[in-house]
Amino acid sequence: RKEVEQDPGPFNVPEGATVAFNCTYSNSASQSFFWYRQDCRKEPKLLMSVYSSGNEDGRFTAQLNRASQYISLLIRDSKLSDSATYLCAAPSYNTDKLIFGTGTRLQVFP
Amino acid sequence: NAGVMQNPRHLVRRRGQEARLRCSPMKGHSHVYWYRQLPEEGLKFMVYLQKENIIDESGMPKERFSAEFPKEGPSILRIQQVVRGDSAAYFCASSPPQGSTYEQYFGPGTRLTVT
Numbered sequence: 001r002k003e004v005e006q007d008p009g010p011f012n013v014p015e016g017a018t019v020a021f022n023c024t025y026s027n028s029a030s031q032s033f034f035w036y037r038q039d040c041r042k043e044p045k046l047l048m049s050v051y052s053s054g055n056e057d058g059r060f061t062a063q064l065n066r067a068s069q070y071i072s073l074l075i076r077d078s079k080l081s082d083s084a085t086y087l088c089a090a091p092s093y094n095t096d097k098l099i100f101g102t103g104t105r106l107q108v109f110p
Numbered sequence: 111n112a113g114v115m116q117n118p119r120h121l122v123r124r125r126g127q128e129a130r131l132r133c134s135p136m137k138g139h140s141h142v143y144w145y146r147q148l149p150e151e152g153l154k155f156m157v158y159l160q161k162e163n164i165i166d167e168s169g170m171p172k173e174r175f176s177a178e179f180p181k182e183g184p185s186i187l188r189i190q191q192v193v194r195g196d197s198a199a200y201f202c203a204s205s206p207p208q209g210s211t212y213e214q215y216f217g218p219g220t221r222l223t224v225t
Contacts, residue, residue, distance in 0.1 A: 032212050043201055043216040044153065087153065091212050095158065095166045096205075097143060098212055102152035 001026050004090050006101035013108055017078045021104045023088035024070045033071045035062055036087040038103065044087055048073070078108045112137065114204050114217035115184075122223045129189040129196070131220045135204030141165075142185040143203045143214060144177060153201065159185060192224045 005024045013019045025033070032051050036044040048055050050071055054063040061074040071090075075082055085103040092099050115134040123129050135142050144156040158166040159179035170177065174192075179185040189196055199221050203214040 034213065041199075043218050046213060046215065049213060089214075096141065096212065097155055097158045097166055098214055099155070100145075100153045 003027060003092065003099040004088060004101040006088055006104050008102055008104060010105040010107050013078055013106070015078055015080060015108055015110055017108075018074065018076045019078055019106065020072055020074045021086055021088075021106075022070050022072050023101050023104075024068075025088075025090040026069070027090060027093050028066075028069060029093075030090045032091065033062075033064060034089040034098065035071075035073050036089065036100075038085045038087055040084075044100075047086070075106075078106075080108050080110065082106060083108045114139075114202060114215055116202050116217035116220050118220060119218060120221050120223070122225060123192050124225055125193055126191050129192050129222055131187040131189075131200050131202075131222070132184040133187070133202030133204075133217055134184040135202075136215055138206060139204035139215075140207050141205045142179050143205070144185075144187050145201045145203065147199045147201060147219075156187070189222075192222075194224050197222055197224045 003026050034049050035047045037047045038044040048062045050062045050064050059076045063072045085105045087103045088101045089098040114136055117132050142159045145153040147153050155169040157170050157177045162181050174190045176188045199219045201219045202217045205214045
């Protein structure tokens, strides 16, 4: 099983829609998780950090489900500018590195 | 406060030449990570370094690739005798000292093209 797994998508949603992505992780000892946004041919940019049950920032909500070992990212009122690839990341088992999922592509259409 | 800096942004090399990619971490950050990304694929971890130490190089190919983070100056990822399959985007990320956070901040990347 991969340490971090994501549905690659793409998710095609209309403007104004609510969309959610899930990301499963295998390291049950992980205490922190991250969502990054990556635009085409750009570097990943940190979107949200999740250290406990969840985190909210405007239209974005990240939640952690420890029992089922997944994190989710919810985007409300989608904008065209939200179109990007969303990467989740979790610490590896025994080193201080992050393991990234392959990313979920979101396309918001007018 | 400048972010993570990488140079060059674009690098073209012929097969058999050497490629040197540089990364300067954010101010106050002492951990550096290198990743490779092929088109339409995810980030692949290559190596994790602290000043003068390689902590984890489990993602580095066994031959032709090396990395360093000297006491002074940027971290360098070196690829010897490049082949077409080395063409990719190479991203560097940095994070604060161990124990504070796992948050990593990425540089703009170096796009290597091998002709």
